Amino acid sequence: xxxxxxxxxxxxxxxxxxxxxxxxxxxxxxxxxxxxxxxxxxxxxxxxxxxxxxxxxxxxxxxxxxxxxxxxxxxxxxxxxxxxxxxxxxxxxxxxxxxxxxxxxxxxxxxxxxxxxxxxxxxxxxxxxxxxxxxxxxxxxxxxxxxxxxxxxxxxxxxxxxxxxxxxxxxxxxxxxxxxxxxxxxxxxxxxxxxxxxxxxxxxxxxxxxxxxxxxx
Amino acid sequence: xxxxxxxxxxxxxxxxxxxxxxxxxxxxxxxxxxxxxxxxxxxxxxxxxxxxxxxxxxxxxxxxxxxxxxxxxxxxxxxxxxxxxxxxxxxxxxxxxxxxxxxxxxxxxxxxxxxxxxxxxxxxxxxxxxxxxxxxxxxxxxxxxxxxxxxxxxxxxxxxxxxxxxxxxxxxxxxxxxxxxxxxxxxxxxxxxxxxxxxxxxxxxxxxxxxxxxxxx
Numbered sequence: 001x002x003x004x005x006x007x008x009x010x011x012x013x014x015x016x017x018x019x020x021x022x023x024x025x026x027x028x029x030x031x032x033x034x035x036x037x038x039x040x041x042x043x044x045x046x047x048x049x050x051x052x053x054x055x056x057x058x059x060x061x062x063x064x065x066x067x068x069x070x071x072x073x074x075x076x077x078x079x080x081x082x083x084x085x086x087x088x089x090x091x092x093x094x095x096x097x098x099x100x101x102x103x104x105x106x107x108x109x110x111x112x113x114x115x116x117x118x119x120x121x122x123x124x125x126x127x128x129x130x131x132x133x134x135x136x137x138x139x140x141x142x143x144x145x146x147x148x149x150x151x152x153x154x155x156x157x158x159x160x161x162x163x164x165x166x167x168x169x170x171x172x173x174x175x176x177x178x179x180x181x182x183x184x185x186x187x188x189x190x191x192x193x194x195x196x197x198x199x200x201x202x203x204x205x206x207x208x209x210x211x212x213x214x215x216x217x
Numbered sequence: 218x219x220x221x222x223x224x225x226x227x228x229x230x231x232x233x234x235x236x237x238x239x240x241x242x243x244x245x246x247x248x249x250x251x252x253x254x255x256x257x258x259x260x261x262x263x264x265x266x267x268x269x270x271x272x273x274x275x276x277x278x279x280x281x282x283x284x285x286x287x288x289x290x291x292x293x294x295x296x297x298x299x300x301x302x303x304x305x306x307x308x309x310x311x312x313x314x315x316x317x318x319x320x321x322x323x324x325x326x327x328x329x330x331x332x333x334x335x336x337x338x339x340x341x342x343x344x345x346x347x348x349x350x351x352x353x354x355x356x357x358x359x360x361x362x363x364x365x366x367x368x369x370x371x372x373x374x375x376x377x378x379x380x381x382x383x384x385x386x387x388x389x390x391x392x393x394x395x396x397x398x399x400x401x402x403x404x405x406x407x408x409x410x411x412x413x414x415x416x417x418x419x420x421x422x423x424x425x426x427x428x429x430x431x432x433x434x
Contacts, residue, residue: 086288129335
């Protein structure tokens with residue numbers, strides 16, 4: 001198993017957490033997005049979309065973080081990342097998708113670059129954009145997890161699920177971009193608990209090769 | 218089962234296709250996004266994110282289109298919307314997520330409204346934005362499905378999957394916004410086949426209550 005990764009990629013952070021939780025130890029190949037290495041022919045042959053994460057397993061290339069998380073859960077079901085009942089599984093997946101569908105796609109580098117190149121938005125405007133969508137998702141997540149009795153120690157009961165993995169990736173991304181998660185107390189509580197877990201801590205962007213010593217934009 | 222729907226919502230279109238394929242006939246509640254009905258207190262109590270689709274089943278509110286599609290596949294497995302093997306399931310989910318994660322979140326009304334309200338982008342600029350991200354996803358989908366021998370009559374082999382549902386929602390959205398899918402021949406071929414299926418045709422945005430007679434922005 002081979003993971004194409006970059007320290008700052010929040011989607012890859014999610015996959016690293018799941019790999020750690022499941023006890024997989026893939027070979028990690030660094031794709032430096034800041035140096036444009038995703039556009040190298042070698043990587044384009046792996047993922048023509050030039051996006052990470054990409055996971056190669058048994059000669060097959062897997063892409064899209066949520067699809068990879070579900071794959072890992074299927075090939076190694078223990079510990080499970082989804083609850084057992086369909087309604088509960090839908091709740092967990094939907095919370096994960098608030099991050100992975102509604103929020104994160106809006107703030108990735110290719111979108112920021114397009115806002116700059118096409119519409120000449122400057123850095124403060126791009127930060128306004130990013131922080132707006134980060135906060136929108138934090139509001140959505142907090143509203144859901146704070147009002148729902150199914151929330152427990154984690155987003156869904158007392159076991160780690162896909163929802164926690166996505167929640168943590170979002171909150172860590174928020175912190176890297178100077179968005180305070182304290183106004184979202186249920187989110188903040190769950191994030192704190194998760195980041196004490198070695199599977200999350202080892203996967204943290206700032207603990208990857210090439211990462212700076214502290215948060216940076 | 219109760220579906221909160223609006224004719225123009227591409228995410229709800231996906232859910233309608235799956236409901237039709239599975240033979241569910243939910244009560245449909247129209248939420249007119251153009252009139253702002255998603256902000257009515259009645260609907261905010263259903264989904265505090267004020268987004269559709271929302272599906273109420275057995276007293277539980279489900280949200281996020283991909284989570285709902287997986288739910289429908291779990292509670293009524295026939296016909297299956299995912300293949301059987303983990304690598305194949307990951308491929309289908311990833312193709313679906315090119316649409317539902319990478320592309321669609323960038324073009325929804327709340328994003329277009331923010332571009333207008335915050336950055337004063339005018340309608341031609343907003344159309345540039347929308348058409349750029351629609352085309353990016355079409356390129357990504359075409360690259361994947363045209364080069365992969367697992368593509369068959371549909372995106373994955375000869376059965377309809379989540380990938381086809383998302384592909385069709387994207388192509389129909391493209392058409393509504395005057396983006397030609399003809400330059401993406403494999404995508405166009407699969408879309409044509411799907412739209413001949415009654416489950417897709419009945420779910421089409423322009424066949425819903427309140428829809429105009431032909432495409433409009």
